[in-house]
Amino acid sequence: MSQLKTISHLDNIPSTPGKFKMDKSPYIHRLRWHSWLCRVGLWSVVFIGFILIFFLRSPPAPSAGDPARRILGNAVWGGPAWEKRVRSSARVRRNHGLSVLVTGAAGFVGTHVSTALKLRGDGVLGIDNFNDYYEVSLKRARQTLLDRSGVFVVEGDVNDSALLRKLFDVVPFTHVMHLAAQAGVRYAMQNPGSYVHSNIAGFVSLLEVCKSANPQPAIVWASSSSVYGLNSKVPFSEKDRTDQPASLYAATKKAGEEIAHTYNHIYGLSITGLRFFTVYGPWGRPDMAYFFFTKDILRGKSISIFEGPGHETVARDFTYIDDIVKGCVAALDTAGKSTGSGGKKKGSAPLRVFNLGNTSPVPVTELVSILERLLKVKAKRSMQKMPRNGDVMFTHANISLAQRELGYQPTTDLQTGLKKFVRWYLGYYSNSGKKRIG
Numbered sequence: 001m002s003q004l005k006t007i008s009h010l011d012n013i014p015s016t017p018g019k020f021k022m023d024k025s026p027y028i029h030r031l032r033w034h035s036w037l038c039r040v041g042l043w044s045v046v047f048i049g050f051i052l053i054f055f056l057r058s059p060p061a062p063s064a065g066d067p068a069r070r071i072l073g074n075a076v077w078g079g080p081a082w083e084k085r086v087r088s089s090a091r092v093r094r095n096h097g098l099s100v101l102v103t104g105a106a107g108f109v110g111t112h113v114s115t116a117l118k119l120r121g122d123g124v125l126g127i128d129n130f131n132d133y134y135e136v137s138l139k140r141a142r143q144t145l146l147d148r149s150g151v152f153v154v155e156g157d158v159n160d161s162a163l164l165r166k167l168f169d170v171v172p173f174t175h176v177m178h179l180a181a182q183a184g185v186r187y188a189m190q191n192p193g194s195y196v197h198s199n200i201a202g203f204v205s206l207l208e209v210c211k212s213a214n215p216q217p218a219i220v221w222a223s224s225s226s227v228y229g230l231n232s233k234v235p236f237s238e239k240d241r242t243d244q245p246a247s248l249y250a251a252t253k254k255a256g257e258e259i260a261h262t263y264n265h266i267y268g269l270s271i272t273g274l275r276f277f278t279v280y281g282p283w284g285r286p287d288m289a290y291f292f293f294t295k296d297i298l299r300g301k302s303i304s305i306f307e308g309p310g311h312e313t314v315a316r317d318f319t320y321i322d323d324i325v326k327g328c329v330a331a332l333d334t335a336g337k338s339t340g341s342g343g344k345k346k347g348s349a350p351l352r353v354f355n356l357g358n359t360s361p362v363p364v365t366e367l368v369s370i371l372e373r374l375l376k377v378k379a380k381r382s383m384q385k386m387p388r389n390g391d392v393m394f395t396h397a398n399i400s401l402a403q404r405e406l407g408y409q410p411t412t413d414l415q416t417g418l419k420k421f422v423r424w425y426l427g428y429y430s431n432s433g434k435k436r437i438g
């Protein structure tokens with residue numbers, strides 16, 4: 001210590017050339033050497049102390065070989081607190097309730113289905129990759145809504161099979177509601193890879209994990225009315241051909257139906273495909289026509305309304321979200337069990353496909369007229385020949401199979417459904433873009 005004091009005194013002597021120069025005697029050299037050693041020693045002790053404190057206080061760090069904790073984008077999954085949340089969200093709270101993994105849970109249909117299941121006491125765990133195909137803030141707002149109903153949405157991609165396996169390790173899901181997909185008919189020309197990634201690779205990745213799970217879950221998944229492609233016989237029935245898709249989106253959904261057949265055949269997985277017909281409603285998808293027409297009409301922007309080459313009307317069997325939710329829940333409730341175990345088939349299992357439509361197609365021009373009345377704003381209409389971008393002229397569902405097997409019965413007409421959508425839209429985007437939930 002005395003040496004240190006001496007040194008600190010010496011250090012106070014100015015060393016600037018020309019001002020004052022000390023004689024460098026051997027004694028002072030020895031003193032300097034000793035003091036330098038002491039200082040290095042002291043700071044080393046302090047430094048090692050800090051490192052020890054840091055390690056003792058930190059949770060165990062993820063390591064490359066440790067599957068318990070993984071980093072995905074900004075999201076971390078794994079660990080006791082995370083597993084507790086997963087278990088609690090998936091806990092069944094009614095007799096004979098289901099335990100459902102909902103993929104694409106922060107999506108439009110995913111949010112509504114998850115909420116409905118949770119409300120009746122089923123266990124629900126969501127997974128969503130929160131991609132930026134459309135405004136991520138809307139997906140986050142839906143996530144907040146789900147959080148309030150007690151549904152935890154894990155941030156992850158269905159292509160991450162390690163994550164999926166982990167979820168099945170933590171929860172023995174009885175059912176999977178697979179809604180994660182790259183949607184949109186026209187966007188497929190801009191980004192074909194995203195359709196292959198989500199709708200084909202992602203589906204296979206999920207089925208691979210489901211086939212190996214013990215017990216195997218029953219799977220209900222979103223196919224699409226677009227599989228009817230260029231068919232001209234209406235209404236579309238499940239027995240009709242589906243081999244002339246008009247878009248890559250439709251082709252990937254059709255591929256999904258064939259893939260479902262394979263996994264049912266080889267592994268005994270119970271699989272139900274639901275062909276949704278242009279689903280709309282509150283918390284909907286901003287890439288869909290009814291949604292961006294609303295936005296553009298309110299902003300006074302002109303909207304393109306497609307028509308056939310001879311001015312034929314383009315029409316859709318628009319189906320309201322609440323009706324679709326009832327169809328999804330009924331499909332889960334009536335899904336027979338998967339039969340396989342240990343990745344091996346033990347017997348035949350159900351393979352089903354249903355149309356979920358509204359059975360009353362409405363011309364797009366009429367959709368615009370309804371929006372004009374609800375918004376009290378005249379649309380700037382620009383009629384355009386339908387571009388060759390994957391669209392089809394019309395859709396119309398025959399729902400007799402779903403009526404018979406699922407008790408499916410849509411009850412909302414387009415006028416009523418759009419009224420509910422517009423009310424939600426104005427509330428959500430009011431207050432200069434500030435998002436309101438409820």
Ligand SMILES: O=C(O)[C@H]1O[C@H](OP(=O)(O)OP(=O)(O)OC[C@H]2O[C@@H](n3ccc(=O)[nH]c3=O)[C@H](O)[C@@H]2O)[C@H](O)[C@@H](O)[C@H]1O
Binds near residue numbers: 184279
């Ligand atoms: O049933 C499905 O399986 C699909 O439904 C939905 O596809 P679509 O029925 O094509 O809905 P959507 O884009 O809202 O166009 C509606 C109408 O507006 C017309 N349309 C569209 C854009 C435009 O600028 N002008 C126009 O007239 C257009 O020609 C069409 O007649 C889902 O997006 C899709 O993911 C899938 O789920």
